Amino acid sequence: MTSRSRLLRATRVRVAVLMVVFFPLLWFGYQMRLQAGIDELESSAGQRLALLSASLDAELLRYESLPAVLAQHPGLRDVLAHPDDPQRVAFANRLLEQVNARTGAGMLYLIAPSGRTLAASNWQRPDSFVGENYAFRPYFKDALRGESGAFFAVGATTRVPGFFIAHAVLDDERVVGVLAVKVELALLEQTWAEGGESVVVVDRHGVVALSSRSDWKFATLAPLSAESRRALADTRQYFTERLAPLPLKWLDARRLRLNGKTFVVRQAPLDWVDWRMMIMLDSAQAVEAAWLQVLAAMLALCVMGVAVLYWAQRARRIRERLAAQDVLERTVAERTADLADTNAQLVREIGERTAAEQKLRGAQQALIEANRLAALGQMAAGVAHELNQPLAAMRAFAGNGLTFLERARYAPLGDNLRQMIGLVERMARLTAQLKVFASRQQTQGGSTAASQAVQTVAGWLAHRIETSAVDLRIDCEPVSLPLQPQALEQVLLNLLGNALDALDGRTDAKITIRVSGDGAERVLEVADNGPGIDASLIDKVAQPFFSTKPLGQGLGLGLAIVSDLVSGSGGRLAFHDRVGGGTVVRVSWPGGEAGRAEGAAREAET
Numbered sequence: 001m002t003s004r005s006r007l008l009r010a011t012r013v014r015v016a017v018l019m020v021v022f023f024p025l026l027w028f029g030y031q032m033r034l035q036a037g038i039d040e041l042e043s044s045a046g047q048r049l050a051l052l053s054a055s056l057d058a059e060l061l062r063y064e065s066l067p068a069v070l071a072q073h074p075g076l077r078d079v080l081a082h083p084d085d086p087q088r089v090a091f092a093n094r095l096l097e098q099v100n101a102r103t104g105a106g107m108l109y110l111i112a113p114s115g116r117t118l119a120a121s122n123w124q125r126p127d128s129f130v131g132e133n134y135a136f137r138p139y140f141k142d143a144l145r146g147e148s149g150a151f152f153a154v155g156a157t158t159r160v161p162g163f164f165i166a167h168a169v170l171d172d173e174r175v176v177g178v179l180a181v182k183v184e185l186a187l188l189e190q191t192w193a194e195g196g197e198s199v200v201v202v203d204r205h206g207v208v209a210l211s212s213r214s215d216w217k218f219a220t221l222a223p224l225s226a227e228s229r230r231a232l233a234d235t236r237q238y239f240t241e242r243l244a245p246l247p248l249k250w251l252d253a254r255r256l257r258l259n260g261k262t263f264v265v266r267q268a269p270l271d272w273v274d275w276r277m278m279i280m281l282d283s284a285q286a287v288e289a290a291w292l293q294v295l296a297a298m299l300a301l302c303v304m305g306v307a308v309l310y311w312a313q314r315a316r317r318i319r320e321r322l323a324a325q326d327v328l329e330r331t332v333a334e335r336t337a338d339l340a341d342t343n344a345q346l347v348r349e350i351g352e353r354t355a356a357e358q359k360l361r362g363a364q365q366a367l368i369e370a371n372r373l374a375a376l377g378q379m380a381a382g383v384a385h386e387l388n389q390p391l392a393a394m395r396a397f398a399g400n401g402l403t404f405l406e407r408a409r410y411a412p413l414g415d416n417l418r419q420m421i422g423l424v425e426r427m428a429r430l431t432a433q434l435k436v437f438a439s440r441q442q443t444q445g446g447s448t449a450a451s452q453a454v455q456t457v458a459g460w461l462a463h464r465i466e467t468s469a470v471d472l473r474i475d476c477e478p479v480s481l482p483l484q485p486q487a488l489e490q491v492l493l494n495l496l497g498n499a500l501d502a503l504d505g506r507t508d509a510k511i512t513i514r515v516s517g518d519g520a521e522r523v524l525e526v527a528d529n530g531p532g533i534d535a536s537l538i539d540k541v542a543q544p545f546f547s548t549k550p551l552g553q554g555l556g557l558g559l560a561i562v563s564d565l566v567s568g569s570g571g572r573l574a575f576h577d578r579v580g581g582g583t584v585v586r587v588s589w590p591g592g593e594a595g596r597a598e599g600a601a602r603e604a605e606t
Contacts, residue, residue, distance in 0.1 A: 106160075
């Protein structure tokens, strides 16, 4: 047997001895700490029980004397003496209603000796007690004998549980009726629940009358006997409640298990009727503390064992380290020389990469400046192209105006001047397009008659349409489109201008503008019989600065601006091939409520 094997065997024997000695001690310590924790929980439960029972007593004491004091009112005796007098009954109803509102009681009601309710504070409600017979209730029977009646039950009329306190109404020492108050304890139960405590109030039959847990209410601590069930049925104390037993098991006199949890229980009888209050505290806290103590002890033992093993192995490791130290020193000397060479090479590479990075940044800056100058050139060319047509038209109108002036034809001269004013406004709108596109902020809302906007734009381009011999057809229904006038004119101007550009040089040029609408959709279409749009370019034509026109004849912003205006108003822009050749540009908006909802959603997004 080698020395290593002997060492392992000796270690196992020591560990086994330690386990045999210390495990019983750990178990004994666990039991001691668990018992101490349960004692602490029981003491805390006793203190909480005293406070909770005092709160219940205080809630009931608030209304204990109310029936006795109010029973002395002469108006109530008059009602009992004349139960069929509507005026006396109405007076009693209002009196009980006012007193109930001031005191905050659940309900106040006056009962005749026969058990029929003559007046009640809830006389105006659908679940009024008036006319109901409560002769079967124990509190009524006790009060009718001249005793103080107290009873907890589920309301036979309202189905709301409450504590009933009753007192006899006397006339010359003779009982002529009963006055009862119903105290609802739902707020008190809610307060218990918000405190996070498990509290129950149990009657003499073992039924849970009050509880901080709604799923425990009206359950039983044990199966009910036949006698208890008969008694509860006679008084209809819990009405239609099932009264099923809770799945609990008593472990000893002060502990029980319920729903998989172990509770420490403290209970005490109450001064009211035959109740007893129970408070249950989860014992998981005590169990956890006991296990923490056991784990702490085990950890201490482990630390001690590790310390012993450490000191046993420390001497052996010192010898091994001294032997390895010589080898390490030689290896370090060799590696130091290699690291020095590598470091020098890295310094050179860093200098080279820094210089290359500076050159790259300079090239990037130059490329940015070049792109900026190219964009400015395209913009200038586009603006010049778009302004050229209005300027040519203005020159023609000015020449015609001189002729009309020489001939003293002032009416046509006025028309020419108005056309020139319209062209000037158009030029202002054209120059504003760049600002509109740059800002990306379109005016929301608005509505414009489509026919008026189509005629206006067609008038602006009339000279160009006539010069190009284009057959322009307009099919416009009386529909309003959801754009402001300027925005709609801008859309039409760009679409019609693009169609004219596509038909340049054709002898059979045709353009159709169609506007239609119904309850579901409103549509604007501009169709031409030009060469059409290549399928590979459909997704690009509406992008900014993209143009298929020769350099200097287009800025590439027209369709981008159209797309922004249409999208901002809740519409959609689409391009289709025309039957027989050409392109159909289709702009559509949802109609009715759908259109308004989509427009509002887009406005909220922007």
